[in-house]
Amino acid sequence: MAVQMLEVHDLHVFRGATHVLKGISLDVREGEMAALIGANGAGKSTTLQTLSGLLRPRSGTAVFRGTSGPVDLTRAAPERIVGEGLVQSPEGRQIFQSLSVAENLAMGAYLRTDRNEVRRTLERVHDLFPILKERASAAGGTLSGGEQMMLAIGRALLAQPRLLLLDEPSLGLAPQMIERIFDVIATLKQQGTTILLVEQNAAMALDIADRAYVLENGVITLSGTGPELAGNDRVRRAYLGMAQ
Amino acid sequence: MSQYVFQQIINGLALGSLYALVAIGFSMIYGIVRLINFAHGDLVMIGAFTTLALVGYGVPWPLILMFVLLVGALAGMTIEATVFRPMRGAQQVTGFIATLAVSIVIQNTGLMILSGQPRNFLFPAFMRQRVQIGTVSASLTDLTIIGLTVVLIALLLVIVYRTRLGTAMRATADNLAAARLMGIAVNRTILTAFAIGSALAAAAGLLWGGKFGQIDPLLGFAPGLKAFIACVIGGVGSIGGAMLGGYLLGLAEVLFVGLLPPQFAGYRDVFVFTLLIVILLLKPSGLFVRHVEERA
Numbered sequence: 128m129a130v131q132m133l134e135v136h137d138l139h140v141f142r143g144a145t146h147v148l149k150g151i152s153l154d155v156r157e158g159e160m161a162a163l164i165g166a167n168g169a170g171k172s173t174t175l176q177t178l179s180g181l182l183r184p185r186s187g188t189a190v191f192r193g194t195s196g197p198v199d200l201t202r203a204a205p206e207r208i209v210g211e212g213l214v215q216s217p218e219g220r221q222i223f224q225s226l227s228v229a230e231n232l233a234m235g236a237y238l239r240t241d242r243n244e245v246r247r248t249l250e251r252v253h254d255l256f257p258i259l260k261e262r263a264s265a266a267g268g269t270l271s272g273g274e275q276m277m278l279a280i281g282r283a284l285l286a287q288p289r290l291l292l293l294d295e296p297s298l299g300l301a302p303q304m305i306e307r308i309f310d311v312i313a314t315l316k317q318q319g320t321t322i323l324l325v326e327q328n329a330a331m332a333l334d335i336a337d338r339a340y341v342l343e344n345g346v347i348t349l350s351g352t353g354p355e356l357a358g359n360d361r362v363r364r365a366y367l368g369m370a371q
Numbered sequence: 372m373s374q375y376v377f378q379q380i381i382n383g384l385a386l387g388s389l390y391a392l393v394a395i396g397f398s399m400i401y402g403i404v405r406l407i408n409f410a411h412g413d414l415v416m417i418g419a420f421t422t423l424a425l426v427g428y429g430v431p432w433p434l435i436l437m438f439v440l441l442v443g444a445l446a447g448m449t450i451e452a453t454v455f456r457p458m459r460g461a462q463q464v465t466g467f468i469a470t471l472a473v474s475i476v477i478q479n480t481g482l483m484i485l486s487g488q489p490r491n492f493l494f495p496a497f498m499r500q501r502v503q504i505g506t507v508s509a510s511l512t513d514l515t516i517i518g519l520t521v522v523l524i525a526l527l528l529v530i531v532y533r534t535r536l537g538t539a540m541r542a543t544a545d546n547l548a549a550a551r552l553m554g555i556a557v558n559r560t561i562l563t564a565f566a567i568g569s570a571l572a573a574a575a576g577l578l579w580g581g582k583f584g585q586i587d588p589l590l591g592f593a594p595g596l597k598a599f600i601a602c603v604i605g606g607v608g609s610i611g612g613a614m615l616g617g618y619l620l621g622l623a624e625v626l627f628v629g630l631l632p633p634q635f636a637g638y639r640d641v642f643v644f645t646l647l648i649v650i651l652l653l654k655p656s657g658l659f660v661r662h663v664e665e666r667a
Contacts, residue, residue: 179552209554221549223542234542237535238554286554 129156131192132290132321133178133213138187140170140177147173149345150187155290157192160312160322162336162353164329164366170345171325172218175292178323179215180205191290210238212289218298218325220279224268228259231267231278235285245285252281255311273304280311290321297328309335329366333357341366377507379629380622385513385582387621388520391614392575393594394601395527396447396568398613401602402544403564404459406466410450410473412595414569416481418443418576419586423492432495436519439577440570447569448562456558474595481588489587492580516578523574524614527567531610540564544608572598604650606657615659 133155140148147170155161165171176182178189178200189200193211200208223231232252236245253260256277262270267278276296283291293312297305305328313335316322326332333339333353341349341362349356356362397411421442425435454473458466494512501508531537543550543560550557575594580586597620598613605616620643627635627642635642650658 181548181551204556205551206554206556209552215552217549217552221546221552223545223549225545226538226542230538230542233535233538234550234553234555237539282553 129159131155132157133189133191133323135178135189136187138174138177138189139185140173140182141185142173142182147345148177148184151342151345151347153340153347153350155321155323157321158319159337160316160324160335162324162326162332162339163342164326164332164339164356165342166366167327169342171327171342172294174342175215175217175294175323175325177201178208178213178292180208194289206238209286212287213292214283214286214288214290215292216279216283216294216296218294220272220275222267222270222275222278222282224266226267227264228267228270228278229263231282232259232285235282237286239285239287244287248285248287252284255284255314256281273300273307276300276304276308277311280308284315288320290323291315292323292325294325295327296324297326297331305331329362330357333362333367374507375629378509379625381509381513381517382629383622383625384618385516385621386625387618388516389575389579389582389594389617390597390601390621391617392520392523392571392578393598394605394613394617395524395610396571397595397598398602398605398608398610399540399544399564399568402608402610403540403561404455404466405463406455406470407599409467409470409595409599410477411470411568411572411598412593413474413477413481413591414443414446414572415576415579415594416586416588416591417446417477418573419492419580419590420481420485420576420588421573422577422580423490423586436574436577439573443573443576444566444570446573447565450569451562451565456561474591478589478591485588487587487589489585492584492586494581498581512581516582519574519578523571527571527610530567536560536563600647602657604647604658606660609657609660612657612659616657619658 131154135154136152137150138148139150151174163171163174173182177184180200180203184201191198191200191211191213193213195211198208198211223234232249236248239245258274259278259281267275270278296308296312300308309331312322312324324332324336333356336353338352339350339356340347341356349359349362393412393415397408400406400408400411418439421439422435425438450473454469455466458469498512498515500511502511502514531540539555540560540563542553543555543557547557579590579594601616601620602613604619605612623646624639624643627639
């Protein structure tokens, strides 16, 4: 029986007067990779921002099994949520442009006090992305788009996530780079990191996810295993660009 | 070098030091919360009057400096926590007006408590002697201003560029949302930026009194405005730019007066502000900033 890492129930979120999430429910089990797919504006990033504590829901529950026990994501401060192990690599990478690559990574480990452990995580990140070691003293803003994506993921890994939220890692990257990033994501999963992947690129996401949810206009309309959804007619037409 | 030119340069560096101390905090605050803080100059006044009061009690100068830094930091933190924080997320113009309001409240509270009568403010007598350096000499007051400023700026740079808290401050200034996602308690880093910036402004107040000999509750206006100009010259939001902009402004003011024919001396602001316009035409984002990105 798999342990639930994240349980979201009937979550309603507003942005100003706009009702963006209209009662979504989803869960992520320990060790799995779940995917949330949907078109632009469906509410994917809103979901992740709410889980990270940057937005507060109007109603509903969101509970994360953190390091020290269950965390109510609808109330906890963002820094507490990170400290408990729910870490997000945000949409558009959002690296610190004026900070060096090394400083960006150090900020990922901001809440950690165990220097030796941090050094070990840093070595692991350097193994995954050797370019981040080579360019350690370069300003983040001088990296290419793909390198910035690696930095964004590396920075999130330095926070030692129990659950890693990845928001659109394929956004704006060349196809080759997308493939590399997805290889790394698959590796992370193999190494035991639980992942919630948010993607517009449904084909790639369904290919590597264990389970997936389809978000449309703030409502979850479909869910199932990756292969189930990849075989679903509606998904094929709407998200995989396949004529029937 | 003639004594006259040397004296002008020392003068300009001393004035530039005061501008730089105020401008750095101004720039730090803008950098982290995108707030043009017109109350920042009033911290100079608070620092100056704190100094005056402590001198009255016979407190030794090194302790006065510590205390002034502390009072400045606490005042800046109080303003941030009680006025600016609740307005975070509001339109930029709201914050801007709020800083003007805070400035007027501080100035008028000063007038109520202290009266508008200027007070004499004197460094100890030995500070007024001149130091002979080869064939030229400079006042010990000016040299102290320059020296202390260098020490304070060095300390600031170590904090901002060599500590975890400083890196978190820069990260918050760079991308606030990302900083929150890294677990940085951004209200705390913003508070720290206000504390450090305001402490420097208060220290400038201590030195300001020493240089000009008189203080009054409205004295914060000039350094606040000059700090703003120094930041614009150097590139708003950049600490190095604010520092260099402060020194450039101080030197320009003094050298225009010192080197132009005497009949122009009363109109130095014409030259200073013409220079500002020329700089803005040539380099709108500031002299010492390589590129500027507007954050949405």
